[in-house]
Amino acid sequence: MIIAxxxxxxxxxxxxxxAIADHLGYIYLxxxxxxxxxxxxxxxxxxxxxxxxxxxxxxxxxxxVAYAGDGEMRIFLDGEDVSEAIRQPEVGxxxxxxxxxxxxxxxxxxxxxxxxxxxxxxxxxxxRDIGTVVFPDAPVKVFLTADLEERARRRQQELQQKGxxxxxxxxxxxxxxxxxxxxxxxxxxxxxxDDAVVVDTTHLSxxxxxxxxxxxxxxxxxxx
Ligand code: CDP
Numbered sequence: 001m002i003i004a005x006x007x008x009x010x011x012x013x014x015x016x017x018x019a020i021a022d023h024l025g026y027i028y029l030x031x032x033x034x035x036x037x038x039x040x041x042x043x044x045x046x047x048x049x050x051x052x053x054x055x056x057x058x059x060x061x062x063x064x065v066a067y068a069g070d071g072e073m074r075i076f077l078d079g080e081d082v083s084e085a086i087r088q089p090e091v092g093x094x095x096x097x098x099x100x101x102x103x104x105x106x107x108x109x110x111x112x113x114x115x116x117x118x119x120x121x122x123x124x125x126x127x128r129d130i131g132t133v134v135f136p137d138a139p140v141k142v143f144l145t146a147d148l149e150e151r152a153r154r155r156q157q158e159l160q161q162k163g164x165x166x167x168x169x170x171x172x173x174x175x176x177x178x179x180x181x182x183x184x185x186x187x188x189x190x191x192x193x194d195d196a197v198v199v200d201t202t203h204l205s206x207x208x209x210x211x212x213x214x215x216x217x218x219x220x221x222x223x224x
Contacts, residue, residue: 131193
C-alpha cells in the first residue's frame with residue numbers, strides 16, 4: 001500500500017508521515033531528502049569551483065536510501081551518510097532550485113518508484129508531486145496544508161530546536177517564497193491531485209492528523 005502525502009513547506013508532512021509509518025509498520029520515504037542530497041552535492045561542487053554543478057551532479061552523484069534497525073530512513077551521497085548535513089536551510093533553498101529541472105526529477109522519481117514498489121507491507125511517501133506524478137495510482141492521497149502564519153511558526157520552532165534563531169517575518173518570507181517557486185515551476189509543480197483528500201492541520205494536533213490519515217488508509221485497505 002502506498003500512502004502519498006503532498007503539501008507546501010512546513011505543513012507537517014514529515015512529522016505526520018513518519019508517525020503514520022510507525023503506526024502501520026510501513027517505511028517512510030522522504031523525497032525532499034533526495035532533492036536535498038543532490039542540492040548538497042551541487043553546493044559542494046560549486047564550492048570547488050565547478051562551472052556546471054548541476055551537470056556534475058547528474059553524471060557523478062549517487063543517492064542511496066537505507067533503513068536503520070529502528071526503521072529510520074538514512075540517506076547517502078556517494079556512500080557518505082548526509083542525513084543530518086542536508087537539513088541546513090541553504091540546502092533546502094538549493095533543493096527548491098535544483099528540483100525545478102526535469103533531468104534532476106527524472107533521476108529521483110525513478111529511485112522513488114523503485115523503493116515504493118518494493119516496500120512491504122507499505123510505504124508513506126511525502127513530497128510535492130507524489131500523488132500527481134510519482135504514484136498517481138496510490139490508493140491513499142493526502143494534501144496536507146495549514147495557514148501560512150502557522151507554517152511559519154512551526155518552521156521557526158523547528159529552527160530554534162536546532163539552535164538557529166530567525167525572526168518570524170523572515171521565516172514567513174522564506175516559506176512563502178519556497179511555496180511560490182514550488183507551485184509556479186513548469187515541471188511537476190506543487191498541486192493537489194484531483195482525488196486527494198485535503199487535511200488542513202492549522203488547528204489539528206499531530207495525533208489528530210495522524211489518526212485522520214490512518215483512518216483513510218484503513219478504509220482504503222478494507223475497500224480493496
Ligand atoms: O523544507 P521542507 O521540509 O518543507 O522541504 P523538503 O520536503 O525537504 O523539500 C525541499 C524542496 O525539494 C522543496 O521545496 C521542493 O522544491 C523540492 N521537492 C520537490 O520538488 N519534490 C518532492 N517530491 C520533494 C521535494
